[in-house]
Amino acid sequence: MKLQGLAIIFILIILPITLIIGEYANAQKETIALEQKYDSSLINATHDALKAFQINTFNDAASDIADSKISSIEASVNAFYNSMESSFGMQGYSQADLQSYVPAIVYTMYDGYYIYSPYTNVADLSSGTGLNIDLNSNNIQYGFKPYVYYSCRYTMGSNSDFVINYSLDNHITVQGTVNGEPVKGTGIYSGYLLTIANSIDDEGIYYDRINNKYYYSGIEIKAESNLTEYLIDGEYKYIKLNGTKYYWDEHEENIFYILGRNRIKQVEKSANEEVYNSYVEKIKNNTSAISYYKQAYEFSTWVQENLKDLKVSNAKANMLDTGNGNIFQNKKIEYPSSNFNLHRKEVIRYSIESNLSVAIANFNNYTNSTNFQMPKLDEIEWEMLQNEVSIISFLQGLNIGGKVYNGYTVVTNSKTEEIVKEERIYITTTDGYYHKTNDEDLIKEYAQDELVLGVFDLDFEIRKDASTGTYYTHKTELGCYGSIIGQEKVDNSFGSMYEYLRNLEDIEQAKKIKQIYYISIGRERFGMYKVENPSNITSIIDKME
Amino acid sequence: MSDTFITIIAIFLAAILMFVFPLMTLADRNDDVTQLTVQTATTEFVDDIRRTGKLTEDKYNSFVSSIVATGNAYDVELEFQILDENPAKKDTQSTGTTVIGENIYYSVYTTQIETRLGNDHQYILKEGDIVSVSVKNRGATLAQTLRNVYYRVTGNDTYTIYASWAGTVTVNGK
Numbered sequence: 138m139k140l141q142g143l144a145i146i147f148i149l150i151i152l153p154i155t156l157i158i159g160e161y162a163n164a165q166k167e168t169i170a171l172e173q174k175y176d177s178s179l180i181n182a183t184h185d186a187l188k189a190f191q192i193n194t195f196n197d198a199a200s201d202i203a204d205s206k207i208s209s210i211e212a213s214v215n216a217f218y219n220s221m222e223s224s225f226g227m228q229g230y231s232q233a234d235l236q237s238y239v240p241a242i243v244y245t246m247y248d249g250y251y252i253y254s255p256y257t258n259v260a261d262l263s264s265g266t267g268l269n270i271d272l273n274s275n276n277i278q279y280g281f282k283p284y285v286y287y288s289c290r291y292t293m294g295s296n297s298d299f300v301i302n303y304s305l306d307n308h309i310t311v312q313g314t315v316n317g318e319p320v321k322g323t324g325i326y327s328g329y330l331l332t333i334a335n336s337i338d339d340e341g342i343y344y345d346r347i348n349n350k351y352y353y354s355g356i357e358i359k360a361e362s363n364l365t366e367y368l369i370d371g372e373y374k375y376i377k378l379n380g381t382k383y384y385w386d387e388h389e390e391n392i393f394y395i396l397g398r399n400r401i402k403q404v405e406k407s408a409n410e411e412v413y414n415s416y417v418e419k420i421k422n423n424t425s426a427i428s429y430y431k432q433a434y435e436f437s438t439w440v441q442e443n444l445k446d447l448k449v450s451n452a453k454a455n456m457l458d459t460g461n462g463n464i465f466q467n468k469k470i471e472y473p474s475s476n477f478n479l480h481r482k483e484v485i486r487y488s489i490e491s492n493l494s495v496a497i498a499n500f501n502n503y504t505n506s507t508n509f510q511m512p513k514l515d516e517i518e519w520e521m522l523q524n525e526v527s528i529i530s531f532l533q534g535l536n537i538g539g540k541v542y543n544g545y546t547v548v549t550n551s552k553t554e555e556i557v558k559e560e561r562i563y564i565t566t567t568d569g570y571y572h573k574t575n576d577e578d579l580i581k582e583y584a585q586d587e588l589v590l591g592v593f594d595l596d597f598e599i600r601k602d603a604s605t606g607t608y609y610t611h612k613t614e615l616g617c618y619g620s621i622i623g624q625e626k627v628d629n630s631f632g633s634m635y636e637y638l639r640n641l642e643d644i645e646q647a648k649k650i651k652q653i654y655y656i657s658i659g660r661e662r663f664g665m666y667k668v669e670n671p672s673n674i675t676s677i678i679d680k681m682e
Numbered sequence: 683m684s685d686t687f688i689t690i691i692a693i694f695l696a697a698i699l700m701f702v703f704p705l706m707t708l709a710d711r712n713d714d715v716t717q718l719t720v721q722t723a724t725t726e727f728v729d730d731i732r733r734t735g736k737l738t739e740d741k742y743n744s745f746v747s748s749i750v751a752t753g754n755a756y757d758v759e760l761e762f763q764i765l766d767e768n769p770a771k772k773d774t775q776s777t778g779t780t781v782i783g784e785n786i787y788y789s790v791y792t793t794q795i796e797t798r799l800g801n802d803h804q805y806i807l808k809e810g811d812i813v814s815v816s817v818k819n820r821g822a823t824l825a826q827t828l829r830n831v832y833y834r835v836t837g838n839d840t841y842t843i844y845a846s847w848a849g850t851v852t853v854n855g856k
Contacts, residue, residue, distance in 0.1 A: 140689075140692045140693070141692060144695060144696050144699055147699055147700065148699065151699075151703075151704065155707050159707075162715070169718055169722060177725075177729070177849065181851075184852050188850075250691050333689055388706070515721070517733075523855070547733075548852050548853075551809055551854045561811070572704060597771075599771060606780055607780050608774040608782050610775060615772065616767065616768055622767075622768070623763075624805075624806040624807070624808070624855075627806065658832075
């Protein structure tokens with residue numbers, strides 16, 4: 138055949154093949170581009186949900202109370218769907234459509250979590266004949282499943298059967314029977330777990346019975362006096378108890394707190410002088426830190442006496458045995474690598490994983506299309522969930538060209554009042570700046586008397602006063618450029634703040650930093666809202682040292 | 683005479699069809715796949731920094747080796763915009779203001795970031811900082827070389843593979 142003929146046949150064969158391969162490569166490119174776009178839309182929508190939740194709880198003084206928190210979370214879920222709708226709206230999806238592709242949204246909190254997912258068992262109250270429950274209605278509702286605590290049941294021998302509720306830090310609650318008796322008589326006992334030290338300089342709490350003083354890792358825990366912060370109209374002395382800050386108005390002679398737009402008077406001198414004086418005395422001589430260490434010492438001693446032999450094998454759940462030994466081994470309990478912390482993280486992981494798998498598997502009953510499955514979260518994400526308040530969102534089943542989209546995101550809330558994490562205590566200095574506790578400059582550049590006070594990080598944030606609409610900050614110090622704005626001077630070589638402080642050189646600045654830090658973290662943790670605190674503030678004050 | 687001329691043209695055409703044309707198509711497909719790989723690697727790299735709040739030397743090196751594994755040399759440009767809230771705070775502290783002051787961002791670029799990675803082995807960011815990464819290929823890819831035989835696109839910064847991604851950090855790194 139002639140060469141031209143051969144050439145034409147060659148073209149006829151090669152050209153269609155090239156075109157098809159080109160189209161295929163294009164389709165793959167578009168699928169991957171769409172998948173990346175969906176990934177980042179999901180991250181952005183979850184981040185928007187988090188911001189909505191943060192802003193609502195930040196500006197709301199009652200945000201620790203369950204009802205208020207639920208409404209903040211519902212608002213946050215709305216923010217999530219609104220954000221998704223605006224990213225996906227271009228593809229033609231409305232909010233109702235998107236709901237059928239989101240099998241669950243999980244909000245992990247300080248001591249438990251909520252799962253937002255669909256359910257069909259509804260109770261009809263409107264029919265007038267009482268509660269009418271329909272377990273299989275076709276009316277699919279979206280809402281929150283009941284709060285699940287991070288808890289685990291244990292049995293030791295034949296006369297101990299109890300449940301321990303864990304949280305994101307060292308606070309635990311023990312409920313049930315131990316050694317044949319209900320725990321502490323009432324059946325429930327909770328508190329912070331710290332290491333008990335055998336001598337003043339050892340790590341942990343040491344109680345000097347003779348002088349009635351508490352020491353932590355060699356530092357004496359003293360009372361503070363006259364903590365102040367700014368409100369819109371000036372500086373006030375205050376004390377924080379059970380999650381609320383009580384301010385002392387020296388002019389009007391009353392104690393008030395802020396709820397929404399109003400300043401509510403807790404007590405006036407003219408009405409009840411004795412109670413007023415008890416508040417004032419505690420403000421002038423703030424023993425929150427001492428009370429924290431005292432309660433932690435009593436609780437930790439009780440745990441060591443009664444639960445010291447508890448092992449992971451005593452747990453009535455199929456959990457990973459993290460190790461060697463007793464859960465409450467009295468050695469560096471505060472460190473992230475202690476037996477207690479490893480077990481705590483395992484309990485949290487087991488609880489979230491099992492409930493979430495069930496929720497997502499059940500989701501298949503509500504939609505007809507895809508087979509939803511629980512994706513495997515990686516270790517970094519589990520570490521975030523076990524230590525921070527976070528949101529997990531899932532998006533599955535969307536059609537993206539060559540395959541079906543299956544994605545999830547974990548976003549954490551770093552500005553929450555629910556938990557006082559070790560790294561959230563900042564130290565202020567006389568030059569008007571605040572620093573992270575592990576800022577190298579605090580040792581190298583500042584003298585001992587230039588280090589002032591330890592403050593919880595949220596007190597530096599810009600707030601809005603609801604009554605006047607103006608903005609202010611509780612503290613006037615600015616973030617230092619070495620450790621807050623940029624991070625060059627931060628010493629991250631140790632796994633936790635306790636370890637960092639323990640390894641500081643024995644010089645005066647180091648002692649001062651440790652003192653400021655241990656007292657501040659004690660004060661802040663004592664002032665947090667806890668469900669088991671009595672609601673009557675006066676009884677909390679009476680129990681303080 | 684014209685017969686030979688036609689034969690030469692035919693051979694020339696045949697050579698182009700049988701060798702150059704498939705080679706160019708394959709090289710183009712190769713570029714497509716490379717573009718996809720580099721874009722995915724860049725997106726994952728940025729999203730990882732956003733999620734964890736820090737850039738470690740290991741992460742950076744594995745990112746660079748994964749894009750270099752495609753066979754080309756690349757120019758990687760990193761930019762971190764660090765959020766500075768102090769001016770805003772100073773403004774709100776002055777008198778009762780109904781407007782929050784403005785935050786400012788200051789930028790840190792590739793060389794500074796690489797120096798810090800060399801000294802501290804990690805670069806820690808906080809919530810609100812902005813990360814942006816862009817990758818361009820430096821040498822000519824095979825497809826570019828083949829195309830340059832026929833036409834040359836003028837300009838110094840010609841590149842075929844380009845990927846960029848940016849986002850805000852959602853977590854305080856530690």
